[in-house]
Amino acid sequence: MDSVIVTKGLVKKYKKFTLGPVDLEIPKGFSTALIGANGAGKTTLLDTICGIIAPSKGEVTYFGEITDIEEGETKERIGYLAAQGMYPMSWPPFDVAVANKLGFNGFDEIRYWELCEKYGVAQEGERSQTLMKMSDGNRIRLCLAAVFARDTELLVLDEPGSNLDPLMRDRLCGQFREYLEEGDGEKTIVFSTHNIADMENVTDYAVLMYNGAVIESGFVSDLCERYLLVSGEKATFDTVKRSLMVEDRNMSTCFGFAKAEERETLEAAGAVVETPNLQQLSIFLLRYAEQQNS
Amino acid sequence: MRELCWSLWKQRWAFLAFGILVGFCGWMFYLVLPECSVFEMCYRMAFVLLQMVFLILQRERFQIVLRKDGATRFYRSMTHAWEKEQKRILWLDLFCVAVLAVLLAVGLIFRNEFSETLLPFAMVVFFLIYMPASRIMACVPYVWWMLEIAFAAVFIFVPALDITPLLCGGTVVVVGMIQVLLYRFVRKLWETED
Amino acid sequence: MKILQNSEIPIYKQIAMQLKEEILSGKLTAGEYLPSIRGLAKDLKISVITTMKAYEELCAEGLVTSVQGKGFVVNPQDTAMIREQRLREVEDHLLEALEAAKTIGMTVEEVKDLITVLDHAE
Numbered sequence: 197m198d199s200v201i202v203t204k205g206l207v208k209k210y211k212k213f214t215l216g217p218v219d220l221e222i223p224k225g226f227s228t229a230l231i232g233a234n235g236a237g238k239t240t241l242l243d244t245i246c247g248i249i250a251p252s253k254g255e256v257t258y259f260g261e262i263t264d265i266e267e268g269e270t271k272e273r274i275g276y277l278a279a280q281g282m283y284p285m286s287w288p289p290f291d292v293a294v295a296n297k298l299g300f301n302g303f304d305e306i307r308y309w310e311l312c313e314k315y316g317v318a319q320e321g322e323r324s325q326t327l328m329k330m331s332d333g334n335r336i337r338l339c340l341a342a343v344f345a346r347d348t349e350l351l352v353l354d355e356p357g358s359n360l361d362p363l364m365r366d367r368l369c370g371q372f373r374e375y376l377e378e379g380d381g382e383k384t385i386v387f388s389t390h391n392i393a394d395m396e397n398v399t400d401y402a403v404l405m406y407n408g409a410v411i412e413s414g415f416v417s418d419l420c421e422r423y424l425l426v427s428g429e430k431a432t433f434d435t436v437k438r439s440l441m442v443e444d445r446n447m448s449t450c451f452g453f454a455k456a457e458e459r460e461t462l463e464a465a466g467a468v469v470e471t472p473n474l475q476q477l478s479i480f481l482l483r484y485a486e487q488q489n490s
Numbered sequence: 491m492r493e494l495c496w497s498l499w500k501q502r503w504a505f506l507a508f509g510i511l512v513g514f515c516g517w518m519f520y521l522v523l524p525e526c527s528v529f530e531m532c533y534r535m536a537f538v539l540l541q542m543v544f545l546i547l548q549r550e551r552f553q554i555v556l557r558k559d560g561a562t563r564f565y566r567s568m569t570h571a572w573e574k575e576q577k578r579i580l581w582l583d584l585f586c587v588a589v590l591a592v593l594l595a596v597g598l599i600f601r602n603e604f605s606e607t608l609l610p611f612a613m614v615v616f617f618l619i620y621m622p623a624s625r626i627m628a629c630v631p632y633v634w635w636m637l638e639i640a641f642a643a644v645f646i647f648v649p650a651l652d653i654t655p656l657l658c659g660g661t662v663v664v665v666g667m668i669q670v671l672l673y674r675f676v677r678k679l680w681e682t683e684d
Numbered sequence: 685m686k687i688l689q690n691s692e693i694p695i696y697k698q699i700a701m702q703l704k705e706e707i708l709s710g711k712l713t714a715g716e717y718l719p720s721i722r723g724l725a726k727d728l729k730i731s732v733i734t735t736m737k738a739y740e741e742l743c744a745e746g747l748v749t750s751v752q753g754k755g756f757v758v759n760p761q762d763t764a765m766i767r768e769q770r771l772r773e774v775e776d777h778l779l780e781a782l783e784a785a786k787t788i789g790m791t792v793e794e795v796k797d798l799i800t801v802l803d804h805a806e
Contacts, residue, residue: 225722226732248566271568278563299568373726380722400733415733417696 198260200224200350200384201245206254208244215240215408217254223415225381227372227398230388231478232405238388239279241405242354245386246276259349272300275348279355279388282339285328289318292327292342302347311341315364332359344371351375353387357395369398393475402474406485420471423480424459426452428467436465441484453480687728695730699738707747707758708769714760718748721755 201222208215215237222228230238243249245256247265257263262270283292289312296303312318315337318325327335336359343351357365372385389395392402396416403413412419426440433443433450439458444451453472454462462469472480685702687695706712718724721739725732739756742748748756785795 243563246567248563274567276563276567278567281563283564295564299564369729370726373722373729373732376732377720377722377726380720397730397734400731416731417733417737 198224200259201386202257202260203245204255204257206241206244206256207252208240208249209252210240213237213240213408215244218410220403220410220413222384222386222403223401224384225376225379226400226415227376227385227387228401228403229392229395229399230386230403230405231392231482232388232390233482234390236405237408238390238405239354240408242276242352242386242388243278246274246352247271248276248278272302273349275343275346275351275353277339277343277351277353277356279336279358283327286326288324288326289338290323292338296342296346300346303342304345304347308341308345311344312338315341315367317341333361333364336360337364340368340371344375349379349383351383351385351387353385355389356387357389358391362394365394369395372398392478396474399474402478404478404481406482407489411485412481416474420474420477422456423472423477424454424456424462424469425472425476425480426454426462426467426469428452428462428465432466436462436467442480442487453484685728687730695728696734696737696741699724699728699735700741703738703742704745704747707742707761708766710761712758714758716758717754718742718756718758 199221201220203218203220205217205219206215207217213235218241230241232238240249244251255263256265258265258270259273262268265271283295287295293303293305293308296308297305309318317330317334317337318341327338330338336356340353340356343353357368360368375383375385387395392399399416401413401415402419404411414422426436428436428450430445430450433440433445433452436458437443439461440452440454442453452467454469459469685699687698689695691698693701703712703718712718718739719727721735722732724735728735739748739750743750743756746759747761748758751757782792782795785792790798
């Protein structure tokens with residue numbers, strides 16, 4: 197399968213935080229979710245990939261051949277959306293349109309206003325309202341309208357769903373699928389989130405991050421099949437303790453998490469096992485990482 | 491062109507306020523210093539007003555360029571805007587320089603009509619305020635406005651201030667250097683920061 | 685297509701089962717293309733990887749073939765093979781029934797009688 201982004205030993209150093217080294221391949225034609233707790237380095241990784249901040253070390257290959265983001269039309273092909281600080285706060289929707297038109301060849305202003313209308317933002321009479329006066333949700337809607345109005349091959353969206361209401365989040369998921377369908381395998385989405393439940397049904401590939409490092413990545417179905425969700429009696433859990441990565445013990449029952457290889461051992465001991473969904477997997481893997489760290 | 495007109499229209503109230511201010515100052519000045527001719531008065535005011543128009547245009551343009559280097563993520567997410575803008579700005583710069591040069595020439599031709607200190611002042615305006623300010627002040631609009639008003643006040647009220655051409659030249663060099671250093675600093679900041 | 689979001693059966697299985705049914709019943713004929721994976725994902729409001737997995741399953745069963753750059757095409761169905769497949773389904777269900785019968789001590793004879801009764805009732 198082709199990769200749209202390949203990172204090799206990507207490192208970004210700050211005084212108090214270091215990202216990477218990250219070796220990552222993002223498959224072309226799919227939607228990839230970057231999952232992690234706050235401060236895991238999701239924004240730093242996305243910013244480094246998009247050339248918003250310069251990496252300290254390592255390299256990124258774009259679209260299979262380009263290694264310099266400033267080369268040619270590379271940035272033109274990437275639609276980037278920041279969670280914060282995307283546009284000057286003093287801008288009204290009109291300025292966002294003017295700036296995008298100046299900045300990118302593939303910006304379709306008519307589509308921008310259509311999308312604004314669809315998302316219920318910047319309606320007639322509100323177009324001179326500055327971003328500062330908008331709610332967080334409306335601000336992100338406006339940014340989404342601008343990025344979807346561009347002609348791109350790769351969307352890199354930082355926390356696109358976080359400040360949206362459930363209805364708008366559903367609309368966003370629809371927009372994702374439409375974008376992927378339109379591209380027919382040529383268009384890719386990468387987005388970060390810390391609330392995977394709402395985005396699970398638009399996630400094809402998942403990358404889990406903890407404390408600046410990628411701890412697991414893969415296609416959702418393969419990824420989930422690599423692990424087991426275990427439940428059983430307390431006595432059972434005592435005997436299989438070594439097979440479990442994470443466990444939760446209550447008075448009446450116990451829950452745990454294990455690698456798929458342990459299936460036989462666990463079943464023989466009398467525990468019930470099932471394949472986790474992405475939400476469960478994320479929580480357990482992040483907890484496991486935290487456990488290893490402490 | 492449509493965008494430029496729009497930029498100007500957007501700041502119409504600022505224009506009006508500034509126009510009234512300059513007019514009022516001119517009138518006061520005329521009352522205080524009756525030996526100054528009406529022609530010189532008009533010339534000074536025209537110079538200030540025109541220069542302000544250029545500055546506003548420049549500010550719109552440079553805001554985009556400077557922000558790419560310093561402030562918002564949007565600017566950092568684009569490649570070609572920088573070069574595109576540079577071309578636009580080059581033309582705008584040339585245009586503004588040409589208009590101001592014509593004004594200076596008019597001043598030279600009619601120099602007998604003016605008080606002695608006008609021309610050195612006009613040169614200071616040209617180099618000290620217009621050239622660097624349009625680049626640096628573009629990202630801090632309020633500072634820019636204050637500078638502009640302060641400049642207008644000085645220009646209109648203190649015609650007797652003794653500024654020699656030598657001092658003008660020196661100022662241009664110093665300000666030019668500061669400008670380059672500031673610009674480098676902003677770029678460096680972008681490369682290492684967050 | 686009907687998809688149960690909260691069902692025990694994974695969504696990709698549901699899709700594969702329904703498409704298989706359509707192919708075996710002749711609703712989808714040989715040479716026809718299945719809907720594009722991304723188009724179907726959009727219509728069903730599910731992720732692309734899910735529809736892809738469903739199609740891969742159909743591929744593995746030999747019901748469809750992946751054509752590079754064009755999608756998935758329905759294979760000509762061998763009637764004998766369809767019969768074979770159906771037979772296997774019947775076997776599977778009967779085995780399940782027999783096992784359930786064993787747990788409550790029903791004899792094979794009793795199960796046979798039950799089948800006859802059910803058949804009449806239908």
